[in-house]
Amino acid sequence: MYRSHNCGELTAANIDQEVTLSGWVQKTRNKGFLVWADLRDRYGVTQLIFDEERTDAKVFKQAEALGREFVIQVKGIVIERVSKNPNMPTGDIEILVKELAILNTAITPPFTIEDETDGGEDIRMKYRYLDIRRNPVKNSLLFRHKVAMEVRNYLSKQGFIEVETPVLIKSTPEGARDFVVPSRMNEGQFYALPQSPQTFKQLLMVGGMDKYFQIVKCFRDEDLRADRQPEFTQIDCEMAFVEQEDIVQTFEGLASHLLKELKGVETGTFPRMTYDEAMKKYGNDKPDIRFGMEFGELNEVAQHKEFGVFNNSELVVGIAAPGCASYTRKEIDALIDWVKRPQVGATGMVYAKYNEDGTIKSSVDKFYDQEDLKKWAEATGAQPGDLILILSGDANKTRARLSALRMELATRLGLRNPEVFAPLWVMDFPLLEWDEETERFHAMHHPFTSPKPEDMPLLETDPGKVRANAYDLILNGNEIGGGSIRIHDKATQQLMFKYLGFTEEEAKAQFGFLMDAFQYGAPPHGGLAFGFDRLVAILGGQETIRDFIAFPKNNSGRDVMIDAPSAIDDTQLKELSIKLNL
Template sequence: MFYRTHNCGELTKKDLGKKVVLSGWIKNIRNLGSLCFLDLRDFFGIIQLFFSKKFIIKNKQDHIELGKEFLIQVEGEVVKRKSKNKKIPTGEIEILVSKLEILNFSLSPPFLIEEKTDGDEETRMKYRYLDIRRNSIKNNLILRHNISLEIRNYLSNNGFLEIETPILINETPEGARSFVVPYRNHKGLFYSLHQSPQLFKQLLMIGGIDKYFQIVKCFRDEDARSDRQIEFTQIDCEMSFVDMNDVLNFFEKFIKHLFKKIKNIQLEPFRCIPYTKSIQCYGTNSPDLRFEMEFIELNDFFLKKGIFSFQKEKLTIGIKVPNFAHYTCDKINSILKGIKELKINEKEIFWIKFLPNKKFFSSQKELFNNENCKIILQYFKAVPGDLLFIIHGKRKETREKMSKIRLEMTKILNVKNTKIYKPIWIIDLPLLEWNEKSKKFKSFHHPFTSPVKEDLHFLDEEKKENIENIRANSYELIINGVEIGGGSIRIHNKKIQKSIFKHLGYSEKEIEYEFGFFNKALEYGAPPHGGIAFGLDRLLAILEGNENIKNFIAFPKNNSGRDLMINTPSTLKNEKLKELNLK
């Protein structure tokens, strides 16, 4: 090969004496007296070079010395390295250079291309092509390739057919905001970038496809976060003639296979709990089970024990935080005030410290006297060193606030072990939820989710008191507090689908305009079917114990939805706007 006979990561002691040609970027330069040492890096690894300072470098400009990230080609002999480096595979050998040619010069990099770089996220995203040279980002992209390959192999071997679906579709009224694309040939007409292949994968099932999958880009015009991007990748799957148990059983095996194959981790059997229990015990439908601290409901307990202060409140709950009683009162109050969006006043939350000497201290001595404290500590099964938090208020808000406190405590206690994985299926999520702003119901997920069979009769009732109690035949996979995937058994009956649309407030005309093609398809023997979609970016982040999915995307957007490298989104010239009939 013209540019190299070997790569920088493959040479070892067995290659001693070989004449080799290598190409790569200069990682480090060390001038030691009459000798010069370089670390040469390519995609495969790093190797040390050395040569005399009197050495003539081909293509070297008189006023430019060799610098970091210069691209060079060298010829030389593999020799024993005197000062061995056991941290790299090539650490026992080095290259005695006989010829060096500069293939390309480089500016001084804006940040250190090292694992512990000095570059902030904004700078690294602006120069993402340099950031990719760092092992951490490069290895993440290799992991992404490997897991994508394993996904395709596993699903293909289990009868799934990979099928591409359209990206340019009509805007759908359900879900997040869509990105729209003007069509030049028809003034006033627009495409929408799909948020998911939902309807098309259902149409494939109606078309007789038994199992479908696709590793697909999706687009949502929403606020970006560390665990969310406006364009993201889904592992999208659908199966015919299945119920919820069929889907959960297969995809539990699928996830276990990926963890075992990619990380050699044997996951424990997945827990499975209803949505209502998850909210009751953890205040969220994405519980992190790597630690305890389940909510303890106290309404009945306080009433029974004659502690009447909370009777008028709708809900009183508590949690037990281990190894936290040594924190000072000021420190505890400071932590509570520092939790974002908590908005708790002193009349809503109380705490009791059970000190190591078996004494206790309450933040509200008037309310929790010594006798009451003893009763509460016994009820919580507290041990010396525990701190109890008790909060009361409106049901939904109280659980949400306690959930935030629970998560904050885990951060401080540093109990989120990234090498432990606790998967859980959340099932029976709500079908519909009331939107106070629009004064109508909206789908908890999407309007094509089937209700559980036992709740179907609620759809036919004239009164709507029970509509919010209808459970969806749906499921979400949570691992370590992060939603990795979600799906449902779909509606395959036109009558039920039409009923859902009506409960969502659509008129007959709107149903026909928005979903007429789909309703028509349901009339042609639509089979029972269901599926799931996993977030590939999130799955990768969980596998590596990293909360920022941007580290697993080659060219991500920042938290404002901008690509700092190519400076997009950007404005269009007037000529282009006129061509698109936008001006």
């Protein structure tokens, strides 16, 4: 038996007990006749004391030679500490060591195993097993487990059942982003790894499973934007005999439960917003509503004066940055430079300081008088002390730019508090979006999303205007979940593939199995998938998902620790050639 207790549980109540502990040496302190060592394990830290007078000479000598991260086992007596540490649960006691066994030595770690480490991200990734010993990472992994358990127990109590769907599936038309897997048993043929279990969960609904969920790995072989992983985890859910409102209620229930259980936050009913409203008010389909700075459209009050830049713009739109009227010229110029960066792409920015004395001073005073500027303040909701910032140009692009500025300002102003939680439903997404590159409409969510019945006629006349029974759940400006009511009859699904540019043969080859299934009595159904990695990170109060993944890959999709992917050896290559039928 390696231990009678762990390193986080002994208190004054255990004084005089003989205990056995095992763990890692966090650090030692040598005072000549006394040696202290902090012993660490997953559960905490306990102080060990070796006393020249009371400890066996051989053990004392061993103690003096203990290095950081040595793995040891000690037997000793719990005694009261002379100088107590009220900041640690075991701070009232220490262990007077009688026996010491070195279970394993350790060479010097490449970075310090402390909450605040001196190791950069690359080195911590390479030695991830050491990084995991640090409290912040360890606690993130414990938290992830806790979230998963809460999700499973909550959904299970609601009658959902977790069903495992296959990982080795068939490649789909978005195939360019599929990982493909050669198969030995079926030479020259390939499996694909799923980007989502979408079709399988729909088949489960056809199969009468009714309420399905799965916490499941999905895969996407694409260039990784920062903080994306080629393998990621979803909470995938689907329900039969439901309308949009049933799904929204069900998963609002789940999200509320998680916020309450894990963060102690009671949010009440989640606000809802249409996609159009979100774009108009925030320039963004996943607005962060922890703070205001709603868009004020200024076309009516700023056009038809002498200012050509505004007059020639499709949209003139502004926000009020709270308390920023005090910005210096230099600070404002820096903001203008910020929006002119290629990543944002504005060509310039107009501003107006709403001074505390009620006057407004703008960068375009030549064209606008105080009365005009008061109207700007009204439209943007600016108060005395605020700074009004205005962009103009093409409506969509200008909204996107102003949204970027809004988020940047909120970050600078400390309005994005990770311990404040603002959930939001965004609904009535467009069914289709125009793809400039291929010059045709693509499904905004996926081709199984149901159009709103009342918009069906528009499919022929104005496809871009058709709204879908689709919804996203937003938390603090992040899409944490998205879903839709699905098409559940063969005729509509065939029509949808036609509108998306599939030939009848293509549709049949790719999704014939699903359309066939719809003929045998498919119930109305719909669902939602949460991005589990993101959800955990946001609930955990972090911006990046990487800390919540035990063994993440870097931005090149590499596991630097185990050096994967890698070239395969000759035997494997030969084997692969056979598989590929080359």
